[in-house]
Amino acid sequence: xxxxxxxxxxxxxxxxxxxxxxxxxxxxxxxxxxxxxxxxxxxxxxxxxxxxxxxxxxxxxxxxxxxxxxxxxxxxxxxxxxxxxxxxxxxxxxxxxxxxxxxxxxxxxxxxxxxxxxxxxxxxxxxxxxxxxxxxxxxxxxxxxxxxxxxxxxxxxxxxxxxxxxxxxxxxxxxxxxxxxxxxxxxxxxxxxxxxxxxxxxxxxxxxxxxxxxxxxxxxxxxxxxxxxxxxxxxxxxxxxxxxxxxxxxxxxxxxxxxxxxxxxxxxxxx
Amino acid sequence: xxxxxxxxxxxxxxxxxxxxxxxxxxxxxxxxxxxxxxxxxxxxxxxxxxxxxxxxxxxxxxxxxxxxxxxxxxxxxxxxxxxxxxxxxxxxxxxxxxxxxxxxxxxxxxxxxxxxxxxxxxxxxxxxxxxxxxxxxxxxxxxxxxxxxxxxxxxxxxxxxxxxxxxxxxxxxxxxxxxxxxxxxxxxxxxxxxxxxxxxxxxxxxxxxxxxxxxxxxxxxxxxxxxxxxxxxxxxxxxxxxxxxxxxxxxxxxxxxxxxxxxxxxxxxxxxxxxxxxxxxxxxxxxxxxxxxxxx
Numbered sequence: 001x002x003x004x005x006x007x008x009x010x011x012x013x014x015x016x017x018x019x020x021x022x023x024x025x026x027x028x029x030x031x032x033x034x035x036x037x038x039x040x041x042x043x044x045x046x047x048x049x050x051x052x053x054x055x056x057x058x059x060x061x062x063x064x065x066x067x068x069x070x071x072x073x074x075x076x077x078x079x080x081x082x083x084x085x086x087x088x089x090x091x092x093x094x095x096x097x098x099x100x101x102x103x104x105x106x107x108x109x110x111x112x113x114x115x116x117x118x119x120x121x122x123x124x125x126x127x128x129x130x131x132x133x134x135x136x137x138x139x140x141x142x143x144x145x146x147x148x149x150x151x152x153x154x155x156x157x158x159x160x161x162x163x164x165x166x167x168x169x170x171x172x173x174x175x176x177x178x179x180x181x182x183x184x185x186x187x188x189x190x191x192x193x194x195x196x197x198x199x200x201x202x203x204x205x206x207x208x209x210x211x212x213x214x215x216x217x218x219x220x221x222x223x224x225x226x227x228x229x230x231x232x233x234x235x236x237x238x239x240x241x242x243x244x245x246x247x248x249x250x251x252x253x254x255x256x257x258x259x260x261x262x263x264x265x266x267x268x269x270x271x
Numbered sequence: 272x273x274x275x276x277x278x279x280x281x282x283x284x285x286x287x288x289x290x291x292x293x294x295x296x297x298x299x300x301x302x303x304x305x306x307x308x309x310x311x312x313x314x315x316x317x318x319x320x321x322x323x324x325x326x327x328x329x330x331x332x333x334x335x336x337x338x339x340x341x342x343x344x345x346x347x348x349x350x351x352x353x354x355x356x357x358x359x360x361x362x363x364x365x366x367x368x369x370x371x372x373x374x375x376x377x378x379x380x381x382x383x384x385x386x387x388x389x390x391x392x393x394x395x396x397x398x399x400x401x402x403x404x405x406x407x408x409x410x411x412x413x414x415x416x417x418x419x420x421x422x423x424x425x426x427x428x429x430x431x432x433x434x435x436x437x438x439x440x441x442x443x444x445x446x447x448x449x450x451x452x453x454x455x456x457x458x459x460x461x462x463x464x465x466x467x468x469x470x471x472x473x474x475x476x477x478x479x480x481x482x483x484x485x486x487x488x489x490x491x492x493x494x495x496x497x498x499x500x501x502x503x504x505x506x507x508x509x510x511x512x513x514x515x516x517x518x519x520x521x522x523x524x525x526x527x528x529x530x531x532x533x534x535x536x537x538x539x540x541x542x543x544x545x546x547x548x549x550x551x552x553x554x555x556x557x558x559x560x561x562x563x564x565x566x567x
């Protein structure tokens with residue numbers, strides 16, 4: 001039994017090391033001088049610890065703050081709209097009776113099966129026609145609902161106690177009033193999990209901005225990082241510093257809300 | 272039948288559904304129909320857009336396209352190695368974490384880090400580690416193992432992406448397994464113990480069969496994700512799929528034909544449909560063989 005436990009701990013610790021090393025290595029490289037980077041040293045503690053890289057990236061590439069803002073604006077708007085619209089759709093599909101309900105629900109399920117590559121080319125042409133390439137709305141509007149989370153919210157509202165809504169109806173609240181004042185506030189755990197995933201998806205998205213945005217002023221962080229890498233390909237100290245700066249916000253969110261992450265995943269895992 | 276109350280309820284429902292229906296029509300259903308149209312046309316995007324009907328040419332062209340074959344082969348290899356490996360790794364990690372050891376929470380938080388980090392950042396970190404004079408080669412040399420030109424050698428470049436992505440996606444699926452493991456009733460293990468089962472027997476004869484539906488879900492999610500490999504290949508190769516097409520995936524090829532060369536947008540749409548069919552077939556086969564009712 002004790003040998004078994006030791007073995008389990010060995011697996012856990014080894015895998016924790018395997019997980020941490022790339023991050024620690026990137027962090028340590030971001031504090032190194034270019035000479036140390038070029039020398040191919042494998043010390044995890046920098047020989048000449050320096051903060052210059054963090055200053056220098058903002059001088060070399062003055063668009064970094066701009067990219068950061070773009071990512072924040074797009075990710076926050078997409079998240080807020082998704083929370084509203086997915087819950088509204090999920091509630092209608094779970095609780096209301098109307099013609100066409102089954103059809104709409106089947107379409108949403110079918111959408112889950114269709115790979116994004118099929119719609120990516122026509123979407124580009126549609127956005128082009130609307131004049132929405134290189135714009136925030138081009139990034140936001142097509143992403144403001146999500147079939148997975150509509151489905152998840154529907155499952156959530158199906159199990160929601162009916163009595164609360166009936167009481168609200170007796171008090172003279174309309175269906176929509178009940179939804180916004182009574183139901184939505186009680187759906188907070190499901191909304192928190194959803195918010196995190198939608199935000200992360202938008203924050204980390206690479207392909208859609210790559211297609212929709214070509215003006216460097218409108219780049220999001222992943223695109224900006226990629227183009228920065230193209231310009232400074234052997235300056236790994238800069239690239240790692242930039243990577244670290246832009247990973248921090250997500251890690252901070254995670255530090256505070258990590259229980260919702262786990263909950264959210266088990267949610268999407270068909271529970 | 273058509274009472275006012277029912278009309279009112281339908282009105283409420285459609286009001287609540289209106290943003291969803293708007294996006295579905297304009298950016299999902301419309302585009303699917305448009306994609307079908309595109310796949311039968313030669314599309315020119317100089318100035319305005321012009322469409323010339325070409326019948327099945329775009330589909331038959333796939334069969335003669337050497338790069339399409341390479342992309343399909345690379346993608347298939349990638350799927351065949353990454354999906355089973357990440358699924359097994361996720362299961363082993365979840366079972367280890369679930370053994371009731373102290374510090375479970377700490378390990379869970381650490382393991383989850385790669386899932387949070389953007390694919391762009393992870394790819395850049397790994398490109399730096401895969402550098403010829405980089406950390407990975409130093410570690411390999413330390414253990415007396417052969418070193419590689421990970422980014423430049425066509426025979427290993429795709430493996431480099433596989434290793435990175437197994438590392439970064441396994442923890443996500445581990446959390447799904449973990450949630451399911453916590454639902455396994457203790458009585459099952461107690462019964463097995465009475466029958467004289469050791470730890471390994473319990474894992475193999477109780478845990479694994481109990482988790483079958485979850486495994487099915489994890490494999491399907493894995494299939495869908497791996498068939499669509501794009502970000503990592505794009506960043507690794509600067510968009511080219513190199514060295515020597517070694518990291519060219521189907522989605523990268525679709526991207527190149529659609530947006531980086533002239534007059535091949537219709538062909539790219541046809542390729543996208545071919546990919547969609549391959550993914551549907553793969554998930555359907557998986558379901559058929561796992562013989563479990565779906566989770567959706």
